[in-house]
Amino acid sequence: MTRTQTPRGMTRRELLSRGVTAGASFVVGAGYLTAKDAAWATEMDALKPETMATLVQMARDIYPHDQVPDENYVVAVKGYDDPQRVDFVEAGIESLNAAARGKGYGSYLDVLWEKDRVDLLRGMEDSEFFQTVRGGLVTGLYNQKAVWPIFGYEGESYTQGGYITRGFDDISWI
């Protein structure tokens, strides 16, 4: 089969711009992040607050890093709070909630164990919605400079003259 430029293939470039967009949103919307619980209600432009809350939980369930605070996941998905994408996202989250209801839960957010939420996600793994969110997170989450120190990653070193005198070979245990 010859693959043409599929949505997934295109996603790489889209994601790059989305990562930048998400970063910009973070600057603009930084204030709401301090009020963790009630924040969604006042800061959403297009999405329902519970939709954004579900999206953030979904993001954490896809790429769970317990040492990374919620605000970085919010930044990673904030780009979906866009009037042009609202139908796509609301429909995707509704399908996730429907899957949760099918298992006897009220909604995705009512599923208390991560393992049970992940089972629901596995069930929709091949959907365009899941793959869009997952693919977007690869840059949306990991390309945030704010998360790099959490993983120990130091980013560029050129402005400090590289590591030639700053520990490029400082390993001591080998």
Place this chain on the structure above:
Amino acid sequence: MAAPFDLNDDSVVVIIGTGAGGGVLANELAQKGISVVALEAGGRYLPEDYVNDEWESFGQLAWLDPRTTSGDWRVAKDFSGLPAWIVKAVGGTTTHWAGASIRFQDHEWKAKTNYGDVQGANLLDWPIDAAEMAPWYEKAETKLGVTRTGDRAGLPGNNNFKVFEAGAKALGYGEVHTGRMAINSADYDDRMACQQTGFCFQGCKWGAKWSAAYTDIPRGEATGNLEVREKAHAARILHDDAGKVTGVEYFDADGNLQMQKARIVAVAGNSFESPRLLLNSASSMFPDGLANSSGQVGRNYMRHLTGSVYAIFDKPVKMWRGTTMAGIVQDEARHDPSRGFVGGYELETLSLGLPFMAAFLDPGAWGREFTTALDHYENMAGMWIVGEDMPQETNRVTLNMDVKDQFGLPVANVHYSDHPNDKAMRAHAYKQGMAMYDAVGATRSMPTPPYPSTHNLGTNRMSENPRDGVVNRWGQSHDVSNLFVSDGSQFTTGAAENPTLTIVALAIRQADHIASEMSRGNL
């Protein structure tokens, strides 16, 4: 006449592409007093422009024009529109390359003879050999300033290398060192020494790594004999009724179609764009594409088998610090069929930053199995596998008539499926690489699948017999005497080594041949 040259000047050599092949050929010809117009699809970026941020740099330098993929390689699934991670800029992928500069082993020039008949493989001997190439390799090593050649010292080993070296020694490997690298270990040729900054793949901000962008290209331009036209995208090579090429149509920076007349045309747009251009240049005289009487244009695409091993330790490594490709194990590069495959492979350290590690460690993966690996990014060490893959006629670049680029030209479709020999070699390399890390205390190691290709080879291969390939021992078309191929697409087989040094050596040799044939009146 000095550069810039007139479109109607039919005395110039037109070179398409300015990377390791085209950029070097352009300078070498210019130094000999030959007029050259180099058409470069990308823009010009120099060390002050390079960005030490993986995604931002990718957006700046990578070739992102549409391409399509097919075949059973995982790249076609994970990165369907991005079969290669190569560069669209003056200097080509010499901005991005890691700098590893190793010669082919003697036996690799004669793969058909030494490996015998391998079912499904379209093996062929190169029409040249190690003895013939030795002086050209030496010139290339001198040009690039390759460490551990001549009197140039090796680079110091970084943290990633120290883990790699200890693992290699624990397994009993003997040929492990910090590599032969086109990265200065001391000031050389007006370029400074490596500052162990990392981000070798994003363009060296110190200019410590050789790149045609800031060596051969400006030196060629300084002669007055070389004009580089940036953002000039070659569309078609034209020919006359005698079957000689006469010029190149290209889209200029404003998107206008231009035609540069030429005495000689050299194609060096990499192993996707070079065959694409020849196929897009089909005419009534050459209905299957230019230089394609053998039917081999676009075929025998090779990409080295590749793959990576990343391992996690219980203590920090900080592999991103310093040279990205900081060392090599060569013990497995030999041809030893007792391992269950022909040919061999090199193991070379590699590191990715956190953003690219997330994208490439296991593309498409999610959940805790994936994220717990990234959690220990600081404690990771990494290596890359570079092994000889088998040329197969069915692995090929074709025109995808259903998908057009921004100029309306059919794009390249890149079809690749692993040969059983490739799979066997990769499995062996994963096992050895993981064993190296396990031997020095890795708590987890991971066989990472191949990235989009950087070593793209073989789609206009060199052959003694015109029936078997596209170009002769000089990279000259068997069919069209004033048409040359000057990039990695002329590789008959891929060998186990990173290809740039060989591309550069062939380009220096080709320049010598072209100049001599011109002075004899044969071209």
